[in-house]
Amino acid sequence: MILLYIKLFYTLPYTSIKRKVYIKIFVFNIDKMCYNSIKSGVRLVGEKDLTEKQLFELEDVFADIVNVLLLDGKTLILPEELSPAKKDSIYKDKELKTRMQERDVAKLWTQKNVRLAFFGLEDQTAIDYDMALRIIGYDGAVYRAMLLEKEKESADFPLYPAITMVLHFDYEHRWTAPRTLKECFKNIPPELEPYVSDYKINVFEIAWLPDETISKFKSDFRYLADYYSQMRKTGKWKPMPGKAKHLKELFDLFSAVTGDTRFIEMYQKSKGEVSDMSCVALDYLKADLAEEYKNKWKADLAEEIGNKKFDEGRDLERLSSIRSLMKSLNFTGQQAMDALYIPQEERQRYTDKI
Numbered sequence: 001m002i003l004l005y006i007k008l009f010y011t012l013p014y015t016s017i018k019r020k021v022y023i024k025i026f027v028f029n030i031d032k033m034c035y036n037s038i039k040s041g042v043r044l045v046g047e048k049d050l051t052e053k054q055l056f057e058l059e060d061v062f063a064d065i066v067n068v069l070l071l072d073g074k075t076l077i078l079p080e081e082l083s084p085a086k087k088d089s090i091y092k093d094k095e096l097k098t099r100m101q102e103r104d105v106a107k108l109w110t111q112k113n114v115r116l117a118f119f120g121l122e123d124q125t126a127i128d129y130d131m132a133l134r135i136i137g138y139d140g141a142v143y144r145a146m147l148l149e150k151e152k153e154s155a156d157f158p159l160y161p162a163i164t165m166v167l168h169f170d171y172e173h174r175w176t177a178p179r180t181l182k183e184c185f186k187n188i189p190p191e192l193e194p195y196v197s198d199y200k201i202n203v204f205e206i207a208w209l210p211d212e213t214i215s216k217f218k219s220d221f222r223y224l225a226d227y228y229s230q231m232r233k234t235g236k237w238k239p240m241p242g243k244a245k246h247l248k249e250l251f252d253l254f255s256a257v258t259g260d261t262r263f264i265e266m267y268q269k270s271k272g273e274v275s276d277m278s279c280v281a282l283d284y285l286k287a288d289l290a291e292e293y294k295n296k297w298k299a300d301l302a303e304e305i306g307n308k309k310f311d312e313g314r315d316l317e318r319l320s321s322i323r324s325l326m327k328s329l330n331f332t333g334q335q336a337m338d339a340l341y342i343p344q345e346e347r348q349r350y351t352d353k354i
Contacts (some may be wrong), residue, residue, distance in 0.1 A: 035218035051253040052123050052169075055220065056105045064219035066119060069165060069204050073216035082107045083120055086145070101129055103138055103164075109260075118142050120164035126170075129177040132184050135164050135201045164202065171232035179203055207232040220250050223277060227257070243279050318342065319353055327353070 055061055059079035066077050085106040087254075105121040122139055128134070142162040150157035168175045178184045181199035188196055188309045207228035214225045226240045246248050249264035318340065325336035337347050 004140075051249070051256045053104055053226070055246065055249045055253055056121055056123065058249065059107075060223050060245065061219045062105065062119070062121070064221055065121070065165070065167075068213065068216045070163070070202075073213075077092065077109055081109055081111055082119075083110060084108075086249055095157060114158060115160045117333075118162040119159050120162065120245060122166045124166055125170060126169050127170075127173065127175060127177050130184070132178045132181050132199065132201050135166070136181060136199045138162075139164055152199055166203045168203060168205045169207070169228060170205075173229050174208065175203050175205050220244050220246050224253065224257075227254070239277055242277050247277075250277075290307055314348075319350055322350060322354065 041341055058066070059082045063077045063079045063082055067073060071077075077164075085107040085108040087103040103120045104123045107119045107121075108115055109117045109119060122131075122135070124131070139162040150159070179201055182188070182196060185196070203244055206225050209225060209229060209230070214222060214229055218224060223240055223244065227237055230237045248267055251267045255261060255263040262294075321340055322333060322336040325339060326333060327332045331339065333351055335349070337350065342350065
C-alpha cells in the first residue's frame with residue numbers, strides 16, 4: 001500500500017492537493033507501521049546495530065571471532081570457507097499469526113563442498129532474559145530446514161551442527177540472564193528434573209574478555225573488543241594504533257558507538273585512502289593531553305608551565321581579585337596579594353598591572 005502511495009505521489013503535480021493528501025497518508029502509514037512493530041515486540045534496528053552487523057558480516061571478521069572465542073585463537077576456519085546463510089525463519093505467534101524471526105548474522109562453514117557447521121551470531125547490548133529460549137528457537141529452525149533439505153536430497157544427506165554465539169556489548173553491566181534452558185524454568189518438579197533436556201547458549205561478554213584473549217584477534221574486531229575493555233577498566237578510550245582492513249565499516253561503527261563524528265570526518269577527508277588507526281589514536285592523544293593539561297592547571301594554579309608563562313585566564317582572575325580587595329577593603333596591592341597567598345616571585349607581574 002505504501003509503495004502505491006509513493007508511485008501516485010510522483011505522478012502528481014508539485015502543487016497538487018492530492019499530492020499533499022498522499023503525503024499525509026504516507027506519513028500516517030509509516031507511523032502506524034512503527035507503532036505496530038513496537039506493539040508486537042519487534043525491535044526496530046538502530047544505527048549501532050546496523051553498523052555492528054556490517055562489520056560482523058565480513059567473512060574475515062566473522063572467522064576471526066569464531067576462531068578466537070570458540071577455538072582459543074586456533075586458525076581453523078578460513079574466511080574463504082564461509083558463505084552467507086539463511087537468517088530468517090517462520091513461526092506462529094500467540095494469536096496464530098505467521099511471523100518471521102531473523103538472526104543478526106548467519107554463516108555456513110564449508111570445506112570441499114561439504115557443509116561442516118552453521119554459525120549464528122547475535123549482537124546484544126541489552127540483557128535478554130529470554131535469550132536461551134530464542135536461541136533454541138533459532139537453532140531448531142536450522143535443524144528443521146536441514147531435515148526438509150535431507151528429504152529432498154537423499155537419506156545420506158550429511159547433517160551438521162548449528163552453533164550460535166551471543167556477543168554482549170556492555171561495559172557497565174555483566175550478563176545476568178540464564179545461560180541454559182533449565183535456568184529459565186523456576187519451578188521444575190524434582191521428580192521431572194532428570195528428564196528435562198537442557199540447552200546451553202554461548203554468551204561472550206566482550207568488555208570482560210581477558211587481555212590475552214583480545215590480543216589473539218587478528219581482524220578489525222580487535223579494535224572493537226579493545227574499546228569495550230578499556231571503557232570498562234578506565235572509562236576512557238585510547239584507540240589502539242595499527243592497520244585496519246575495513247576502515248569505513250570500523251569508523252561507521254565507532255561513530256555510532258561513541259557518538260563522535262570525527263571518525264566519519266577523518267575517513268571522508270582521506271577520500272578512503274587512509275588505512276591506519278594511528279590517525280585516530282593521535283587525534284585522541286592530542287585531545288587527552290589537552291584535557292590533562294587543563295585539569296593540571298585547575299588542580300595546581302601555582303605551578304609553572306614551560307617558560308613560566310601563565311594562562312591569561314588565571315592572571316585575569318587573580319588581577320580581578322586583587323583589585324576587588326583594594327576597592328572593597330582599602331587594601332594596598334601588597335596586602336591584597338598577601339591575602340591571596342600569591343608567591344613573592346610572581347607579585348611584580350601583578351603590581352605592574354594594578
